Amino acid sequence: MPPPAETLAARLKDIAAEVAIIGPQALAERHPGEHPGNFGAGVMALPTSTEMVAEIVRFCASEMIGVVPQGGRTGLVGGGISTPGELIVSTEKMTEIELIDPATRIAIVQAGVTLQALQEAAAPYGLTPGIDLAARGSATIAGMVSTNAGGILAFRNGVMRHQVLGLEAVLPDGTVFSDLTEVVKVSAGPDMKQMFIGAEGALGIVTRIVLRLETLRTARATALVGVKDAATALAVVGHFRSQPALMLEGAELMWAQFIRDSASVHGFDLGWLDEGTAAVLLFEVSAETAELAAETLESGLETLWEELGLDGGIVARSLDQSRKFWELREDSDFIYRLHPGAPSFDVSIPPGELDTYVVALAARLRTIDPAWGAYVYGHIADGNLHISVTGANELTDADKERIEDAVYAGIRGLGGSFSAEHGAGLEKRRAYIAYGNAERRALAQALKRAIDPDNLFNRGKVPY
Amino acid sequence: MPPPAETLAARLKDIAAEVAIIGPQALAERHPGEHPGNFGAGVMALPTSTEMVAEIVRFCASEMIGVVPQGGRTGLVGGGISTPGELIVSTEKMTEIELIDPATRIAIVQAGVTLQALQEAAAPYGLTPGIDLAARGSATIAGMVSTNAGGILAFRNGVMRHQVLGLEAVLPDGTVFSDLTEVVKVSAGPDMKQMFIGAEGALGIVTRIVLRLETLRTARATALVGVKDAATALAVVGHFRSQPALMLEGAELMWAQFIRDSASVHGFDLGWLDEGTAAVLLFEVSAETAELAAETLESGLETLWEELGLDGGIVARSLDQSRKFWELREDSDFIYRLHPGAPSFDVSIPPGELDTYVVALAARLRTIDPAWGAYVYGHIADGNLHISVTGANELTDADKERIEDAVYAGIRGLGGSFSAEHGAGLEKRRAYIAYGNAERRALAQALKRAIDPDNLFNRGKVPY
Structure with a gap:
């Protein structure tokens, strides 16, 4: 029976007088971040130094109290979820x-x-x-x-x-x-x-x-280019990467459903883009001057135009326009406004395999339900795709598993990963076990046992 | 009592018929590499696949036979040394x-x-x-x-x-x-x-x-420039690193004793260099064309000349000349021909601390013995110095410890490392314990116990 959050808060105030402690009432007035379960523990310590963190953790270890570290609480996989009896240790006052x-x-x-x-x-x-x-x-x-x-x-x-x-x-x-x-x-x-x-x-x-x-290289140029597939986008990227006068600063690919909806939501005109284009590449380069960056980018695109069969493109004429390009890609909350509860994924695929994967994924989703589709977008040059499955309302647990299987099928065999940058947390637990690397997990468990034999830190999450 | 090497060789031939096994006689005809003790075990297995390695290791585990992995045997710290009763597993046939x-x-x-x-x-x-x-x-x-x-x-x-x-x-x-x-x-x-x-x-x-x-960027230009200290060299490097039209491909600093002796051994004319210069920076940049690289390099040096008070410089006029520049730095065997047994070190120092460190090192060595000095050279942009202490003949163990202490003093406190890229092996054992990070070592030992509880792999070396 864990101590109630109020009791724990009071005890912590006694043993670590210099550390700010927040109990359940004050927590209830704060925003829990990306997951409502983040504040489940009901009590939070806000130390300002390593030594204060150590003091609190020593107390928790002596009392066998579980500890959940939290930062910006912007994690998307529930890695910061806490439960009654645990203590949240927040780093929000460690901002030096x-x-x-x-x-x-x-x-x-x-x-x-x-x-x-x-x-x-x-x-x-x-x-x-x-x-x-x-x-x-x-x-x-x-x-x-x-x-x-x-x-x-x-x-x-x-x-x-x-x-x-x-x-x-x-x-x-x-x-x-x-x-x-x-x-x-x-x-x-x-x-x-x-x-x-x-x-x-x-x-x-x-x-x-x-x-x-x-x-830091601030002299930049930014473009949007329609492409028929990821391979074409990678060829554009490869062309600019091989030019010593340029540095590639970003290469984001947005498949059709994503760019169409994003443009619509952001009021962005896609008149320059061919109707049937498969995807739009947003990319940015830096050079000695912004003019040189823009010129090299434009002349490079001209060279590539026929060879790669590009489906239209525009180069930003101002910093403000460049920001609007990036907003199309980065301000992706529209997905959840248009499709609340859309299951979302973050996978790594070797870049050379992206087209095969994206085509196969769409087919697998359609096979389960013809109405299902996916927003696909992400960091093309390293093969990191973000995927949100759409058209799937009122999902049963079985549906969710079918979607997971459709998304993760074959990724490990390709040399990719079920999680690229979001982590596993609580929400990718099944994927970590079913689609992660079993040998990596076994060794991680051995290390966890050696370092945290009482399983006090972020219990119930990786390495499980 | 370990089995004699001949017996072990014969048994291995039985249990792993497809793996090449070399016994003590055949080993005696081969070159042991950088350390004469590398072949101490007297028996070597030369598998060609992961599965063959696993088969051999399983046998060794079942017999509690220690295993020493070897690659090119070019390690400088005795990490490949083996002893009777152990088995060397060489990767030299795994070249696919x-x-x-x-x-x-x-x-x-x-x-x-x-x-x-x-x-x-x-x-x-x-x-x-x-x-x-x-x-x-x-x-x-x-x-x-x-x-x-x-x-x-x-x-x-x-x-x-x-x-x-x-x-x-x-x-x-x-x-x-x-x-x-x-x-x-x-x-x-x-x-x-x-x-x-x-x-x-x-x-x-x-x-x-x-x-x-x-x-791969092959359009390059290479220069040698006399500088008064590492800070000046870093300023030169910083200037060229900040230019988007260039990519820095190397930045090696050779302090006076090193560049003078290396030039002399290699018959390289230093007439262009001011007499009293403290060090010579070898650096190489790439650009869209070799001409552009050379022009940008030359004009950059002109700009920096007065501002930084450079002590002379030359730009390579051909690929052949560039190779000769690099030979001065890379072909450093002359050290051991001129100073057999010179104790050698490989340390990491935060670049901003290099000058303080090099001056203090020279002073510490002179304090022990006025005849002692050091060749200092290395990868300036990341603070990796190679050091060979000269003038110290017929060293006692106490001398060696004094030299070690002089070299390693204060490095950890600066945020550096007693070993930058050579490893610890057997020869840096004392430094690993005295000058390494104790918390890192303790955790590494815990991991070693979890993965190798019988201490079979590269026994007696890191993490000790």
Whole structure:
């Protein structure tokens, strides 16, 4: 029988007087984020330092109280859901950007710094975190570490794991693991900090992070181009990637149903696009000057036009127009307004296999129900697709499983993953077991047992 | 009492008839590589597939026979040393390049493929592994995975960990861990394949690897520039890195003692260099054309000349001349011809701290013995220094410890590492314990116990 949230809150106030503690009443007035179950525990600690997190965790370990770490609560798979008897440890008061060092090209931040806050702090130095994603305003750096976030630049810079040089984390027994390395080259035995990256809080609470920074390139040009398939989009991308004068800054593909509905919702004119086009590629390049970027982009598209049979295209004439292009792709909430409860997925497919996969997926959905279709869009250069299944109302559990199976079929055999960047949380539990890598899961369980034998951290989630 | 090597060889031939086995006599005729102790076990198995490795490892596990994996045997820290009673498992017959896929920009290779073989196989597709190092002709991909190799492009592309998308490994009990992911984005719980990267064979024998490939840029220009310190070199590097028309392909700094002796040994004229210069920066850029690269490089240097007070410079006029520049840096064997037994180190220092570190190191060495000095050279943009201490002949063990302490003092506090890319092996054991991260080591030991409870794999090495 867990102590009621009020009792736990009162006890925490006693043992950790300097830590802000919020009980069920104050929590009820706050927004729980992407999942209503996030505040299930009814009590939240808001420490401001690694040592405070450790103090709280030591208390929880001694009382066998489960701990659920939370960052921006923008996760889409229920990784932050908490239940009565547990304690939420929120990083929202850990927002210090401790260092931006232009000589070493690193940042040191506390867990709760948002991506956008770091982007804004690094920009005056001509630097940027090298990872970018639509939820930049709310996603925290530690949350991004815990889900090994990817976003729009992963094809070039890699994922969060590749930007993390060092981190500090509090282990389930309250000890502090501190590896605040500031260099990219370390060959000193097994690199245990890697274990906290993508572990969704199962092994430790990440409290501080050292990140590599990349050169910020603001002289850009942006285009929308109609293509007949992903292969054509990849050929366009490949053309521009191979030009040393340009740097590719984004390559997003939106299949027809997505771009048509998004354009309609955003009042965006698609008159320039051929009627029957299969998909629209949004891509952005940087160069020495914005003019050079735009010229190279336009002349490149001219060269490719006949060869690839492009279905129309436009180049942004202003920063404002470029923002509108990106809004079509990033402001995707319309999906849930038009199709409430549409089951959504986030898969990784080797880019060379995208067309086969997308065609097969549509066929599999139609076979189950001719009314079913899918919004498909995502980060084309690394093969990360976001998928929302439409036309499927009032779904039974069996329906949901059939949809999952249709989406995940064959992905592992292709070398892809059932989860690209959102994580597994609670909602992808079945997929993690059925479509994940069993050997990876078995080893992760062994590690979990070694580090968290009482299963106190983010219980019931990965590695299950 | 371990079985004699002959007996073990005979038994292995029985139980694994299809695997080549070499006994002590045949081994004696081969070159043991960088360390004479590599062939200490006196018996070697040369499997050609993951399944063969697993078969051999299962036999060893059942007999409690220790296993030492070996690749190119070019490791510099004794990570491949073996002792009587153990079995060497060599990957030298696992040289198949299974796939180069230009659409997905990946390669799948067997463990024993050399870096150079992969570079040559990828080049016709306009691709490259994105990691490069002087030992490219002998270093194997699995060896580079096992030491988390870095090299000359790590400042841009990261280290081996960042290029590995998937891998297969045989665990100490003979089970196969297979995670041949082909995509960069995977968020599916703790990523256990990371544990085999940089583990120096302590946790598994890496048998197959999926690697990201990068765009190969062959239109290049190369320069040598005299600088007064590392900060100046970094300012030069920063200038060229911030230019979108250029891509930095290498930035190596050689302090005076190194460049003077290397030039002398290689018959390279340094007449263009000011007498008192502290160091010479070798750097290379790529651009749309080699002409553009050379022009941009020359005009950039002109711009920087006064501002940074450069001490002379030359730009390569031909590919042949560029190769001679690189030979000065990469063909560093002269160190051991001029100073046999010179203690050598491979440290990571945050770039902004390099000058302070190099000055303090020289002072610490002189304090111990006025005759002692150091060759210092390395990958400046990521802060990886190679150091060989000179003037110290007939070293006692106490001398060696004093030198180690002088080299490693303060590195961890700076956010650096006692080992950047060579690993710990046997020779850096004391440093791993005294100057490594104790929390990282403790967690690594816990993992080692979970995966290899009988301590069969690369016994006596990391994580100790």
